[in-house]
Amino acid sequence: MKSFKCISFVLALSVILFLGTDSALSMTSQPMTSITPVISITPVIPITPVTPPIVTNPPIVAKPLDPGLIDKIVNPDFQYTTANGLATITKYVGNDQDVVIPSQMGAYPVVAIGPNAFYYSNLTSVVIPEGVIELQTGSFSFNENLKSVTLPSTLKVIGEDSFVNSKSLTEITLPDSLEEIGEFAFLNSGLNQIIIPSKVKTISSIAFDGCKNLQNFIVNPGNQVFSSREGILYKDNDILFACPTTKKITEIPAGTREIGSSAFRSNKNLTEISIPSSVKFINGSAFLYCSNLKKVVIPASVEKIGIGAFSACTSITDIEFKGEYTKIDKWAFKDCISLANVKLPSKLDKIENNAFSNCNALKTIALPSTITAIDDSAFSLCYNLNQINLPSSVDTIGAYAFKSCTNLTDITIPEGVVSIGNSAFEKCTSLTSISLPSTITQMGKYAFKFCTNLKQARFYGDAPQIGKELFANVSPEFKIYYLNSKLNWSSPTWNAYLSVGVDSFVDLPIIPIMKVNSIPISKDSIPGVNEKVDWNELLEQVKPEPIDLLPKQILPTVKPEIPGAISPSIPNVITPNLGGNVDILINVGKTDYLVNQTSIKIDASPINMNGRIMLPVKYIAEPLGATVSWNKDEQKVTITNDKVVLELWIGKNIAMVNGKSQMIDEKNPDVKPVVIPPGRTMLPLRFIAEQLGCDVEWIAESNQVKLKYPRAVDKLDPQPEPPMDYLDPQLEPPIGDRL
Numbered sequence: 001m002k003s004f005k006c007i008s009f010v011l012a013l014s015v016i017l018f019l020g021t022d023s024a025l026s027m028t029s030q031p032m033t034s035i036t037p038v039i040s041i042t043p044v045i046p047i048t049p050v051t052p053p054i055v056t057n058p059p060i061v062a063k064p065l066d067p068g069l070i071d072k073i074v075n076p077d078f079q080y081t082t083a084n085g086l087a088t089i090t091k092y093v094g095n096d097q098d099v100v101i102p103s104q105m106g107a108y109p110v111v112a113i114g115p116n117a118f119y120y121s122n123l124t125s126v127v128i129p130e131g132v133i134e135l136q137t138g139s140f141s142f143n144e145n146l147k148s149v150t151l152p153s154t155l156k157v158i159g160e161d162s163f164v165n166s167k168s169l170t171e172i173t174l175p176d177s178l179e180e181i182g183e184f185a186f187l188n189s190g191l192n193q194i195i196i197p198s199k200v201k202t203i204s205s206i207a208f209d210g211c212k213n214l215q216n217f218i219v220n221p222g223n224q225v226f227s228s229r230e231g232i233l234y235k236d237n238d239i240l241f242a243c244p245t246t247k248k249i250t251e252i253p254a255g256t257r258e259i260g261s262s263a264f265r266s267n268k269n270l271t272e273i274s275i276p277s278s279v280k281f282i283n284g285s286a287f288l289y290c291s292n293l294k295k296v297v298i299p300a301s302v303e304k305i306g307i308g309a310f311s312a313c314t315s316i317t318d319i320e321f322k323g324e325y326t327k328i329d330k331w332a333f334k335d336c337i338s339l340a341n342v343k344l345p346s347k348l349d350k351i352e353n354n355a356f357s358n359c360n361a362l363k364t365i366a367l368p369s370t371i372t373a374i375d376d377s378a379f380s381l382c383y384n385l386n387q388i389n390l391p392s393s394v395d396t397i398g399a400y401a402f403k404s405c406t407n408l409t410d411i412t413i414p415e416g417v418v419s420i421g422n423s424a425f426e427k428c429t430s431l432t433s434i435s436l437p438s439t440i441t442q443m444g445k446y447a448f449k450f451c452t453n454l455k456q457a458r459f460y461g462d463a464p465q466i467g468k469e470l471f472a473n474v475s476p477e478f479k480i481y482y483l484n485s486k487l488n489w490s491s492p493t494w495n496a497y498l499s500v501g502v503d504s505f506v507d508l509p510i511i512p513i514m515k516v517n518s519i520p521i522s523k524d525s526i527p528g529v530n531e532k533v534d535w536n537e538l539l540e541q542v543k544p545e546p547i548d549l550l551p552k553q554i555l556p557t558v559k560p561e562i563p564g565a566i567s568p569s570i571p572n573v574i575t576p577n578l579g580g581n582v583d584i585l586i587n588v589g590k591t592d593y594l595v596n597q598t599s600i601k602i603d604a605s606p607i608n609m610n611g612r613i614m615l616p617v618k619y620i621a622e623p624l625g626a627t628v629s630w631n632k633d634e635q636k637v638t639i640t641n642d643k644v645v646l647e648l649w650i651g652k653n654i655a656m657v658n659g660k661s662q663m664i665d666e667k668n669p670d671v672k673p674v675v676i677p678p679g680r681t682m683l684p685l686r687f688i689a690e691q692l693g694c695d696v697e698w699i700a701e702s703n704q705v706k707l708k709y710p711r712a713v714d715k716l717d718p719q720p721e722p723p724m725d726y727l728d729p730q731l732e733p734p735i736g737d738r739l
Contacts, residue, residue: 113136171193433454495550635650652672
C-alpha cells in the first residue's frame with residue numbers, strides 16, 4: 001500500500017514539475033476524493049531521482065479573430081459593401097420601423113448610406129451613426145411615415161433624393177459638419193423650418209421643392225455663402241435663392257441682383273410681383289408653377305429671362321418688357337394658358353424653343369423687326385393664335401414652330417426664309433393656302449401634314465429639297481402651283497403631289513380664309529397646370545432638331561397619285577391625336593414590329609433586362625403622337641404628348657410624370673433607363689406605354705408585346721414579362737446619343 005502511495009506521489013510531483021503549478025491545478029480543479037492525504041513517506045526501495053525537463057509556459061495572449069470570421073459577425077438586417085477598409089450600407093432587409101444603424105459592420109466602420117438603401121422601408125425613425133459622411137442618392141426615399149431622423153456630427157453630404165416623400169418629417173437638425181444638400185433632397189417632405197449650418201457651401205435650387213409647409217429658412221450667421229432675411233434664403237447676399245411657398249410677398253427687395261433658379265417655384269400665394277431695377281437676371285424656373293400670378297412687368301435692367309422662368313403661370317394675362325435687348329430663353333412662358341397680351345423687347349433677335357408653347361389665349365403677337373429665327377416649338381399648341389406676321393428679318397422657322405395652331409388662318413412667310421423645319425405647321429387645320437418665297441431651299445418632313453383644309457401651295461422659287469409626307473393628309477383639292485421659269489419642277493405631279501406650272505399667280509383663284517371660333521381654355525386639361533409638368537432643372541441646352549430630308553431629286557418622274565398621297569414606302573401611321581386607334585405589336589428580340597399592320601424596322605431589337613422589356617423609345621412614342629428629346633448633359637429623355645410629359649434619367653429608377661416623382665417600377669427598383677453599346681438609349685416599354693395611355697398585353701407564346709391605344713379600361717395588365725431566350729442579330733445602331 002505504501003509503495004502505491006509513493007509511486008502516486010512521484011507521478012503527481014512529475015506532472016507539477018512538467019506542466020507548472022497553474023496548469024496542474026487546472027487539471028485537478030475537481031477534488032480527488034479517492035486519494036488519502038500523505039503526511040510523510042519513507043520509501044522501502046531506494047529510487048534514483050529523475051529530474052524532468054523544466055518548461056516555461058509563455059503568457060496566455062488572445063489571438064486576433066480571422067477577418068473572414070469577423071466579416072460574418074454583423075447585424076443580418078443590413079447588407080453592405082467595403083472599400084479601403086470602410087463600409088457602405090447598401091440595403092436594409094429588416095422589418096423594424098425604428099432603426100438604429102450600426103456604426104460598424106464587423107471590422108469595417110460605416111461611412112456612407114448607399115443609393116436607395118432604405119427605399120420604401122416603412123421607417124418611422126432612424127438614427128444614423130457617428131462616422132457616416134455621406135447619404136447617397138435616394139438613401140431614405142419614399143418613407144412617408146418617417147418622423148424622426150438623427151444625423152451624425154460627421155455628415156458632410158445629403159445627396160439627391162435622400163428624403164423624397166418624407167411627408168411626416170416636420171423637422172430635422174442639420175449637423176454643423178454639413179457642406180452640401182443635393183437635388184430633390186427633401187422633395188415633398190413635411191418640413192416646417194430649416195436651419196442651414198455655417199459650413200454649407202452648396203444647396204441645390206430644388207433641394208426643398210414641394211415642401212408645402214415650409215415657413216422659414218434660418219441661416220447660421222457664420223455661413224459665408226448663404227444668409228436669410230425674413231425667412232427667405234439668399235446667396236452671396238444679392239441673389240434671392242429660395243422663398244418658402246407659404247410666403248406671400250408683393251415686391252423683390254431693392255438691391256437684389258438675381259432671382260435664383262426655382263426661387264418662387266410653386267408659390268400659389270404670389271398674385272403680383274414688383275421687380276426692382278437692380279435685378280439683372282431672372283434665372284431658370286424662377287416663377288415656375290406660380291399659378292395665381294397675374295401680371296408681370298420686366299424692367300429694362302433685366303438682361304435675361306432664364307429657361308422656364310414663368311412656365312405654367314396659368315393666370316398671367318399680360319407680360320411687358322421695358323428693355324430693348326432682354327434675352328428670352330427656352331420655355332420662358334410655356335403653358336401660360338391665359339396669356340393674351342405680350343409686348344416683346346424691341347430688339348429681340350430670336351423666339352426660343354417652346355418660349356410661348358401652349359399659350360392658348362394668345363390670338364396675335366407683334367414680332368420685332370430684328371427677329372431672325374422662330375425656334376423649335378416656339379408657338380406650338382397655341383390653339384387660338386389666328387394671325388401672325390413674320391418680319392423680313394426671319395430666315396429660319398424651326399421644327400414644330402406652329403404645330404397644332406388650329407385657328408391659324410393667315411401667315412405670311414417672307415422673302416429671306418431659307419428653311420422650314422419638321423412638322424412646323426403640322427395640324428394647322430384652318431390654313432387654306434400658303435405662299436412660299438423664292439428663298440426657300442429646305443422643307444422638313446411633315447411640315448404641313450394634317451393641314452386638312454389646305455388647298456394650295458404657291459412656290460415662288462426653284463423646287464426645294466423636302467422631307468417625307470410634306471403635304472400628307474391635306475385637302476383632297478390640294479395642288480402645288482409653281483412658276484414655269486423656276487427649276488426642278490415637274491407636272492402633272494411633283495413628289496407624288498398634283499402640280500401645275502403657271503407663268504404668273506395673278507390669275508389663280510383666291511382661297512377664302514376660314515372663319516374660326518375661339519377654343520375654350522380648360523386648366524384641368526392643359527399640361528403644366530397644378531404642377532403637372534416638370535422640366536427638372538431646365539438648365540439644359542436643347543439642340544435644334546435637324547431637318548429630315550429626302551434625297552435631292554432633279555426633275556423626278558412620278559406616276560400620278562391622289563392628292564395628298566404619300567410615298568407607299570413610308571408607313572402612314574394614324575396618330576391618336578386625331579381620334580384614331582393605334583395597335584402596335586413588338587417582337588421581343590427582333591428588329592421588326594407592326595404599327596396598324598404596317599411592318600417597320602427598328603434599329604435595336606427590344607431586350608429583356610431585370611425582367612422588363614427595354615427598347616428605343618421613339619419607336620412607340622412617335623406612332624402614338626408623342627415627341628422625344630434627349631439632353632446629353634443631364635442624361636435625360638423627355639417624352640411629350642398633348643396630355644403627359646415624362647422625364648427619365650439614365651441610371652435612375654425615379655421618373656417625373658407631369659411634374660410628380662414616381663418609381664418606374666415599384667416592385668423592381670433595378671428597372672431604369674440604360675445605354676447599350678454603341679450608344680443606344682433603352683427605356684422600359686411597359687412604363688412608357690402605360691403613361692402614354694396604352695393597354696399593354698404580354699403574349700407569352702410568341703414572345704411579343706401588344707400595345708393598344710386608347711386604353712380600354714383603367715386596370716392595367718398585371719402579367720409579368722418573362723426572360724427572353726434569343727435575340728435576332730441587331731441592325732447597326734447609330735453612333736452617338738440618339739434615342
